[in-house]
Amino acid sequence: MKLFKRVPFCQVAFSTVTLNTYFAQLVLGFFLSVSGISIAQQAAPAASSAPTTDDEMSKAILEKLQKSGDIVIRPSDLPSKPPPKAAVAANPVAKQEAKPAAKPIEHAHWSYTEGPDGPANWWRTSKDNLLCSAGKQQSPINIEGGILVDLPPLRFDYKISPLTIQDNGHTILVNYAEGSNLSLDARQYRLVQFHFHKPSEEAIDGKRADMVAHLVHQHHDGRLLVVAVLMNSSLEASQAENAAFQMILNHIPLVKKESSSPNGVMIDLNQLLPKNLAYFTFMGSLTTPPCSENVQWVVLKEAAVISKQQLDNFSRIYPNNARPLQSRSGRLIKEAR
Numbered sequence: 001m002k003l004f005k006r007v008p009f010c011q012v013a014f015s016t017v018t019l020n021t022y023f024a025q026l027v028l029g030f031f032l033s034v035s036g037i038s039i040a041q042q043a044a045p046a047a048s049s050a051p052t053t054d055d056e057m058s059k060a061i062l063e064k065l066q067k068s069g070d071i072v073i074r075p076s077d078l079p080s081k082p083p084p085k086a087a088v089a090a091n092p093v094a095k096q097e098a099k100p101a102a103k104p105i106e107h108a109h110w111s112y113t114e115g116p117d118g119p120a121n122w123w124r125t126s127k128d129n130l131l132c133s134a135g136k137q138q139s140p141i142n143i144e145g146g147i148l149v150d151l152p153p154l155r156f157d158y159k160i161s162p163l164t165i166q167d168n169g170h171t172i173l174v175n176y177a178e179g180s181n182l183s184l185d186a187r188q189y190r191l192v193q194f195h196f197h198k199p200s201e202e203a204i205d206g207k208r209a210d211m212v213a214h215l216v217h218q219h220h221d222g223r224l225l226v227v228a229v230l231m232n233s234s235l236e237a238s239q240a241e242n243a244a245f246q247m248i249l250n251h252i253p254l255v256k257k258e259s260s261s262p263n264g265v266m267i268d269l270n271q272l273l274p275k276n277l278a279y280f281t282f283m284g285s286l287t288t289p290p291c292s293e294n295v296q297w298v299v300l301k302e303a304a305v306i307s308k309q310q311l312d313n314f315s316r317i318y319p320n321n322a323r324p325l326q327s328r329s330g331r332l333i334k335e336a337r
């Protein structure tokens with residue numbers, strides 16, 4: 001497959017610091033699609049009421065992320081700048097892609113199964129997904145050969161949160177209430193949501209864990225940081241059962257794509273964190289369409305332990321929702337020594 005450099009809209013977003021509003025809209029798109037949340041084409045008011053300051057924009061994003069119904073992106077949420085035509089016309093692959101992308105993007109369907117909408121073809125499912133093929137920093141990767149260095153500590157400040165949970169058709173996803181943060185290297189990131197993959201998407205020295213939880217964080221400037229907590233099963237069920245994961249399994253909605261907030265049920269994500277917080281870190285992308293890049297990954301070296309029954313239960317819903325490993329392309333990996 002012929003590759004080309006970058007998707008124009010990302011080029012615009014990441015190279016233009018003055019387009020704050022546009023950038024924040026793009027970031028919203030990142031969040032909502034980190035686990036394949038659908039994009040709805042609905043009549044939307046003109047963007048005249050769009051927030052203008054960073055604070056307003058941040059608030060607007062959080063409101064979107066926390067509302068209890070289906071999370072959708074309306075056209076007004078999407079980047080309003082069309083990709084430069086010259087860039088598309090100059091590239092035969094992009095030109096070729098313009099035709100299938102003519103169908104409404106809200107119907108773009110992708111899956112983890114080999115075939116027309118499988119991982120190798122995600123880039124064909126929408127013009128917004130071209131990075132899935134053309135990107136140079138795609139995730140997940142096999143983690144090996146990192147440099148051993150002193151890394152700043154991860155400081156988790158997670159509060160308990162009312163449980164808001166959804167089976168979005170690609171994973172089980174939990175939206176987290178405002179007020180839980182991660183500090184790293186003098187930057188604070190807000191925990192927005194987390195979700196699961198089976199097996200783990202990232203591999204360490206070629207080996208994948210039974211599962212992984214991806215904890216998605218956002219800095220106020222829009223930057224994303226995802227913490228990956230690997231999860232391995234144990235046969236010693238009573239000791240190994242993870243309380244937070246069990247709470248989630250207990251409350252998976254019976255109906256897909258419907259968000260559920262069971263009355264009085266709280267979730268404490270601290271219960272999923274291992275004791276040892278040593279980690280690997282590197283740059284990468286979202287692992288689901290649109291495969292957007294510039295995401296910092298933090299993969300904890302120690303795995304959380306779950307029971308065999310918990311693993312089997314998740315497997316009945318999602319036996320395989322992991323993207324294949326992507327090329328590392330010379331990326332630097334740092335590993336806590």
Ligand SMILES: [Zn+2]
Pocket residue numbers: 034195196197214287
């Ligand atoms: Zn994920």
